[in-house]
Amino acid sequence: MNDGAPTDVDVVARVLGGDGEAFGILIRRYEPGLLRFATRMLGNSDAAADAVAESLVRAYRHLAQCRDPAHLRSWLYRITGNRCRSHLARRRTSDISLSDAPPLADATDTWGILERGEQVALVERALAALPAEKREAFVLKHVEGMSYEEMAAATGARIPTLKMRVHRAREALLAALEELV
């Protein structure tokens, strides 16, 4: 995976050594995933961009406090998840998806014939209906592809707790998808 690219540890050392521009390497490396994560959490791309930008600036400012640069990814997701929770706390859950989510698929459609855009909208809508902590657990596990160990580092929750959240999220999501289609 490395392909000669500097490791996170190397880049963090460069930034802390005075090469602030090296932080751009970390942005390019993690921005897509962080934006995807924040968008799934907030259901709104503008809010997600704000949350990720704030998180990255905060990460830069407090980079010396990153206790384990080898696990920088989890640290960045933790900061971003925190920013997302702050955003969510400032507005009602019901506001999250309805303004942004594309309209529901027609009730006569079936799963198999939904176009991809409609399918994504359907899933997004079902995801947005989940409580934030279950949504976070599902996204980290199944969208960001994290192990439970990484999720624990990114959220601070214990692994059994995370497993339970993911399991409940799957059940709720499956039920929501069946109901929506």
Place this chain on the structure above:
Amino acid sequence: MMAMSPIDPQLQDVLDGERDPATLSPDQREAYARLITAAESLQQAPRLSVADRVMAAIRAMPPVPSREPASRRLWRWLARPRAVTVRLRPAWTLALAAALGAVVLLPSEPSGPGTSFPIPGDREGVAQFVGHFPGARSVEVVGSFNDWSRGMLSLRDDNGDGIWHGAAVLPAGQHEYMFVVDGERWVADPLAGRYVDDGFGIGRENSVLIVRPSRGAVTSDGAGESR
């Protein structure tokens, strides 16, 4: 509202990567496929970028705190006037108290011929850090007073009894700190008396130290209480 029905534990195991999907029944496979498809549909990253915005903000900010070379920071630390007072942690047996007793009894001002304690700054104090880390190879203190930088304040365990200690001149006021053991394990001071969230929202806490301004004699204490 949706009616939530439990998913078979076997299916949960498969989705957790702990079981082969081939072991699922046809119904379970359908549910499995539906969830995997749903997750995959969410994996496309939004076509957004905040890179320019973030880098512009970073360029407008003061340098990250640890940009100052360690050698310069060390020199600044060494060159700063200081006085010696200790901060004792009384919980570790009489042996610890005895080990530190000599330090405790050090005068905070010059008391005889040849004694040359530097005069502390009016707004500085000296804190002594003590930690019990048997078997540790190194123990450092990082905190808000040294921008959480390692390599600035190392503790010593000269007699190998697992009790590490060291002192630092600190500006008066409240500081947050942590011990870094063996260069990788961050540990809060169990005897700090006060803790604050580390700001990253997952329940980790930094230890708090309050250093009072010096007026000839310095007092520094943990969480506002002399030890």
